Amino acid sequence: SQQGEEDPQALSIQEGENATMNCSYKTSINNLQWYRQNSGRGLVHLILIRSNEREKHSGRLRVTLDTSKKSSSLLITASRAADTASYFCATVSRGGGNKLTFGTGTQLKVEL
Amino acid sequence: NAGVTQTPKFQVLKTGQSMTLQCAQDMNHEYMSWYRQDPGMGLRLIHYSVGAGITDQGEVPNGYNVSRSTTEDFPLRLLSAAPSQTSVYFCASSYSVGARLDTQYFGPGTRLTVL
Secondary structure (H helix, E strand, C coil): CCCEEEECCEEEEECCCCEEEEEEECCCEEEEEEEEECCCCCEEEEEEEECCCCEEEECCEEEEEECCCCEEEEEECCCCHHHCEEEEEEEEECCCCCCEEECCCEEEEEEC | CCCEEEECCEEEECCCCCEEEEEEECCCCCEEEEEEECCCCCEEEEEEEEECCEEEECCCCCCEEECCCCCCECCEEECCCCHHHCEEEEEEEECCCHHHCCCCEECCCEEEEEC
């Protein structure tokens, strides 16, 4: 079963706008990770946030984590056409080590 | 470093045939895993390994076998292919294991069609 569910399933924005994707999960976690997948390619790790962290930044990416609501958000600022991809959250559950469980993903399209 | 490599890139099988999907990594990672990706389903874990000689089942292990005789290689065997196994298969590896499982490095994938 899927641990994470991303929202929205699809998002279309103009270049320069910000894109926000949300992830909800079901069980307590050790960490939550975000990945990007360009069409037909393997996944690329973007950022990891641990359960004791609330916010993390990496370049134009900002990730927040609210363990009380079992949710995370990924913000991409000043989006570019090259950001067009699918974005997945994945969790390592507390007590469920050695397994990374992925959500169903958000398809982001950034138009010129 | 080549990272994580997978062969073949594409494969067409007939129902009942068997085959092995190859995965290799040159980063000396202890953790390796196999996922399948179906449209609208995200990635689902098939099998994983935390070191040579140690494997365990993931979410969807039925119809697949794995072994880990070396740190570098983690092949996935389809015993008797079925149309339901039509999917894109990804291999991944990671330095850390257990509760500290972190960044996964993915291979480029194998697109498998079972007729």
